[in-house]
Amino acid sequence: xxxxxxxxxxxxxxxxxxxxxxxxxxxxxxxxxxxxxxxxxxxxxxxxxxxxxxxxxxxxxxxxxxxxxxxxxxxxxxxxxxxxxxxxxxxxxxxxxxxxxxxxxxxxxxxxxxxxxxxxxxxxxxxxxxxxxxxxxxxxxxxxxxxxxxxxxxxxxxxxxxxxxxxxxxxxxxxxxxxxxxxxxxxxxxxxxxxxxxxxxxxxxxxxxxxxxxxxxxxxxxxxxxxxxxxxxxxxxxxxxxxxxxxxxxxxxxxxxxxxxxxxxxxxxxxxxxxxxxxxxxxxxxxxxxxxxxxxxxxxxxxxxxxxxxxxxxxxxxxxxxxxxxxxxxxxxxxxxxxxxxxxxxx
Amino acid sequence: xxxxxxxxxxxxxxxxxxxxxxxxxxxxxxxxxxxxxxxxxxxxxxxxxxxxxxxxxxxxxxxxxxxxxxxxxxxxxxxxxxxxxxxxxxxxxxxxxxxxxxxxxxxxxxxxxxxxxxxxxxxxxxxxxxxxxxxxxxxxxxxxxxxxxxxxxxxxxxxxxxxxxxxxxxx
Numbered sequence: 001x002x003x004x005x006x007x008x009x010x011x012x013x014x015x016x017x018x019x020x021x022x023x024x025x026x027x028x029x030x031x032x033x034x035x036x037x038x039x040x041x042x043x044x045x046x047x048x049x050x051x052x053x054x055x056x057x058x059x060x061x062x063x064x065x066x067x068x069x070x071x072x073x074x075x076x077x078x079x080x081x082x083x084x085x086x087x088x089x090x091x092x093x094x095x096x097x098x099x100x101x102x103x104x105x106x107x108x109x110x111x112x113x114x115x116x117x118x119x120x121x122x123x124x125x126x127x128x129x130x131x132x133x134x135x136x137x138x139x140x141x142x143x144x145x146x147x148x149x150x151x152x153x154x155x156x157x158x159x160x161x162x163x164x165x166x167x168x169x170x171x172x173x174x175x176x177x178x179x180x181x182x183x184x185x186x187x188x189x190x191x192x193x194x195x196x197x198x199x200x201x202x203x204x205x206x207x208x209x210x211x212x213x214x215x216x217x218x219x220x221x222x223x224x225x226x227x228x229x230x231x232x233x234x235x236x237x238x239x240x241x242x243x244x245x246x247x248x249x250x251x252x253x254x255x256x257x258x259x260x261x262x263x264x265x266x267x268x269x270x271x272x273x274x275x276x277x278x279x280x281x282x283x284x285x286x287x288x289x290x291x292x293x294x295x296x297x298x299x300x301x302x303x304x305x306x307x308x309x310x311x312x313x314x315x316x317x318x319x320x321x322x323x324x325x326x327x328x329x330x331x332x333x334x335x336x337x338x339x340x341x342x343x344x345x346x347x
Numbered sequence: 348x349x350x351x352x353x354x355x356x357x358x359x360x361x362x363x364x365x366x367x368x369x370x371x372x373x374x375x376x377x378x379x380x381x382x383x384x385x386x387x388x389x390x391x392x393x394x395x396x397x398x399x400x401x402x403x404x405x406x407x408x409x410x411x412x413x414x415x416x417x418x419x420x421x422x423x424x425x426x427x428x429x430x431x432x433x434x435x436x437x438x439x440x441x442x443x444x445x446x447x448x449x450x451x452x453x454x455x456x457x458x459x460x461x462x463x464x465x466x467x468x469x470x471x472x473x474x475x476x477x478x479x480x481x482x483x484x485x486x487x488x489x490x491x492x493x494x495x496x497x498x499x500x501x502x503x504x505x506x507x508x509x510x511x512x513x514x515x516x517x518x
Contacts, residue, residue, distance in 0.1 A: 150418050259456050
């Protein structure tokens with residue numbers, strides 16, 4: 001019952017904020033940032049699952065998750081959206097770039113693409129595992145992780161791949177195989193890389209050696225994301241768990257929501273943090289102050305967030321939880337937080 | 348026990364409904380030129396649905412559970428409600444035949460879809476199945492499913508149903 005009242009309180013707060021925003025602003029004040037629903041439809045047939053922005057370029061990737069839709073790669077360049085052709089029907093789960101001319105995308109069945117500013121090159125790795133995460137330290141130094149959730153050691157799991165500038169090579173984690181899918185990877189530097197996944201798995205690669213930090217994080221549930229917040233801060237999250245590491249000390253963060261956290265983005269734990277997840281979860285933190293916009297439009301089950309240095313944010317998601325249903329188009333959602341943005345044109 | 352249930356009303360809920368009925372009476376009076384207004388009864392209920400067919404889940408009907416795309420084991424019933432607002436929170440719980448909790452979700456924010464008929468629908472409610480041993484695909488076990496929705500005004504609808512949990516490759 002307590003959780004229900006928290007939900008009602010959040011809604012009451014929303015109502016209050018909505019009432020305030022209707023008042024005219026003083027002339028000298030800039031308009032408040034606002035949510036824009038850029039896409040909320042099943043017209044693409046695919047679910048957008050990850051977003052990455054740098055300068056004038058935004059990349060959004062996704063796919064049909066077994067429903068027969070082609071791999072989804074959307075690019076916004078100088079304000080204009082286009083669809084980048086990607087061979088195949090494998091869903092792409094993540095995108096990360098070093099620069100607008102060096103962007104990695106990974107997904108089902110070991111699918112890996114690299115955007116060089118003009119075309120997508122296929123760098124796929126031979127595995128039946130889904131690659132859920134990718135992060136790059138430099139042009140010749142990138143990491144991808146993945147696995148086969150729920151299938152233990154009977155299927156490819158504990159998958160860690162490293163790009164050394166010429167090819168993707170597997171890395172073996174220490175100890176016996178865990179049979180766990182790794183869902184995201186992030187590095188604070190080339191010498192400090194984190195990977196998280198099923199059953200609260202947390203691996204930290206320090207100076208070339210992987211260390212198991214699961215016990216220190218003590219999530220007790222699947223961690224779906226890891227993101228860097230500053231040069232020495234990283235944050236892992238999933239479900240009701242949010243834990244930050246500052247100079248290698250893990251500290252749990254109490255979150256004012258009962259929603260299921262799936263994605264996170266931040267610029268610095270002392271400044272902006274954005275958590276997204278199921279049930280339209282959109283939870284900002286600035287300093288020690290939380291702002292819950294869950295009951296504001298846009299609505300949907302969000303999977304990932306990207307927070308730009310300006311404070312603008314992209315969140316993406318849709319129907320990414322339910323299993324495939326005979327070619328039925330999946331609904332997807334893309335939303336932007338900041339100055340008003342144009343909707344996605346028909347593509 | 349059917350696929351839907353109606354809830355006993357709290358004093359607060361009764362007051363809210365009374366206010367709603369007053370509005371109906373007033374509107375009816377305007378519409379009919381103050382003739383016989385005819386007070387419409389507010390129907391409030393929650394029906395648990397099969398997620399794929401969106402048909403009511405029959406008592407002891409199959410409820411699949413299995414890993415989602417990013418792991419974890421989940422059951423995903425859908426639901427249809429009447430007589431409440433579309434924004435609120437969902438609670439769900441599955442217990443085994445002995446009453447032991449197998450999984451639950453509490454306070455999950457929800458924005459229900461408005462159907463053409465005026466009813467509201469959630470296409471799925473993910474209930475993590477945490478406390479059940481790994482079973483072979485296709486194995487079945489009796490359980491009870493309870494779902495409640497509380498809207499932003501505090502109105503509550505709920506339903507519970509005996510189900511057959513079926514271990515599957517996906518929920």
